[in-house]
Amino acid sequence: MSTPAATVARTSDRSTADVTMRRLLRVPDGRDPEVREQDVHRLFSGSMLLSALRCLLSYVIFPIAAPAIGAAGGVGPAIGIPIALVALYFDARGVRRFWLADHKYRWAITGIYVAVMILVAVLLGENIAQLAR
Numbered sequence: 001m002s003t004p005a006a007t008v009a010r011t012s013d014r015s016t017a018d019v020t021m022r023r024l025l026r027v028p029d030g031r032d033p034e035v036r037e038q039d040v041h042r043l044f045s046g047s048m049l050l051s052a053l054r055c056l057l058s059y060v061i062f063p064i065a066a067p068a069i070g071a072a073g074g075v076g077p078a079i080g081i082p083i084a085l086v087a088l089y090f091d092a093r094g095v096r097r098f099w100l101a102d103h104k105y106r107w108a109i110t111g112i113y114v115a116v117m118i119l120v121a122v123l124l125g126e127n128i129a130q131l132a133r
Contacts, residue, residue, distance in 0.1 A: 031102035047090035077127035084124040
């Protein structure tokens with residue numbers, strides 16, 4: 001299944017920022033016909049859900065519910081760090097997938113992903129600092 005040449009934007013038709021982002025993500029010029037929009041949206045939903053789970057665990061379950069049921073308070077970082085790493089991996093993969101699909105909202109979605117990734121990275125740093133104490 002190939003994309004008609006008229007619908008594929010060439011490098012010369014792209015902004016400098018677009019070309020730079022494609023190089024950074026190692027995305028070839030044009031749209032990858034293997035990437036379906038449905039898959040792109042599913043990956044976005046899944047990675048956002050994983051990041052939300054990470055925040056829920058960090059701010060609700062561990063600080064409030066765990067002490068209430070007598071669980072150890074130090075268990076948060078041991079669980080939070082692996083979840084954060086997985087969330088960051090899927091967020092990065094999601095950004096690249098939007099660019100592979102040459103999705104019309106790729107810049108907006110990239111902004112959302114970057115904001116979520118910054119929040120998760122801050123939580124990851126806090127967890128690492130807690131373990132270092």
